[in-house]
Amino acid sequence: MSAARWLVKSEPHTYSFDHLVRDGRTVWDGVRNNTAALHLKAMRQDDEVLFYHSNVGMAVVGIAEVAREAFPDPSDPANRFVAVELSAVRALTSPVTLAEMKATPALAEMAMLRQGRLSVSPVSAAEWETILRLAGG
DNA sequence: GCCAACGTTGGC
């Protein structure tokens, strides 16, 4: 069974992909949306994750992977939400911008495009390949 | 800075 694929958003001011590369690995906490939390819970070890910079950059900039499956979010006092750990895999050769993604028919059904505010979303195998192709491999 | 799209909260 092959690994699943996801996309996570982060504002580069808050936590950039470069920061993840420096850290090697990080706790992905602070998600406070039920739909996003469901996706976090569905993540499995070694699933692949696109790392998207929201607001500034507005592009997929790198690839990460799931280093630890869902556990109670240490930043949530109510203990309702979960976190995962992500580790850096590599930066994309060239970032894939939101504008490019919107202009690509093969990505029209992508969860992150259909529901803009969702901070953790699934990516199909075909969408993954399309984005990597746009990134220059 | 504005606003659309969602989620959540709380009064009833």
Place this chain on the structure above:
DNA sequence: GCCAACGTTGGC
């Protein structure tokens, strides 16, 4: 259980 008010995210 409905819905108005409010808060947040994130593109523009």
